[in-house]
Amino acid sequence: MSFINYAAREINVKIVYYGPGLCGKTTNLQYIYEKSNPQQKGKLISLATETDRTLFFDFLPLDLGSVRGFKTRFHLYTVPGQVFYDASRKLILKGVDGVVFVADSQEARMDANIESLRNLDENLSENGFELRVIPYVLQLNKRDLPSAVPVDELYRVLNFKGEPTFEAVATQGMGVFETLKAVAKQVLYELRRR
């Protein structure tokens, strides 16, 4: 749910990065944080365990510039990917405007991808959203790993509505900004439609 502030001439939207544990959601945000101008970005907040696993969420506020005199502020969140943190994932989806699903390309993580996608669908419905209509982008991460499943196969299994799909190596930044742009565009188109 976006927040349009006519007084400050700002529009705030919320993007959530979703996906199975260790798929690279936090890495996406870290790369965006590193590569953005200091004027564009706020602090990157990570609520993580001692072993650097996301415990509650990561948060990065990002200004993308102005559209029609309104500043566009994107709030990027990740969810904790580990299965048992489901209650937290549900909370973070509240008021979401767009979702990025980060899939782990490794063969051994195929079941985890499918399970996480199903979980996203469920948790969105519980929050009153529909995966079929919400702005949504698929990222196939870890393309550099030798055990990566071919893109065609991942696409067949994980892409379900022809959503924009990007290959990525988040640790090196490949595909990271392309993914962000694609979801941000969809969210802005959605605002126009309303």
Next chain:
Amino acid sequence: MDSSLVMYEEEFERITQLLNRLRVDASAKIVFLVDKNGQQIAGAGEIDQVDTTSLASLTAGNVAATDGLAKLIGEKEFSILFHEGRKDNIHISIVGQRLILVVIFDERSSLGLVRLRVRKASSDIERVLSDMELKAQQVGASNMASPFAEITDEDIDALFSE
């Protein structure tokens, strides 16, 4: 569910006035209003001393987690959270089910005073909030164009041009 929260100049000023008055009445350092999704609405006091965007997002996360805890034990909500520090304290309360009012104060004030003043201010803010929602509905119904209705593809592309 997918209705945006829309705030116009007039309501923004009314809310900012209310927050300023609460800050003085409660002898607080900072008074801050956030929506439950973590969007910052307005603030008063020494807000340039803190990272308000982070404050907003963490407050919303905190309230969301506490709401989850409440539901687990069969409570509707915990409407007030209080964090006590060595110097500064944070008082967090829910306003009109949709907003979160944050008051940061030190030894110049007290929990009792803050609670008292927050109660009064909350009902005033609630009134503005319901006016805001009514106005958004009316504007929506009268089909007044949103500033985004006329965004072109070029406008959107321009955001990502660098």
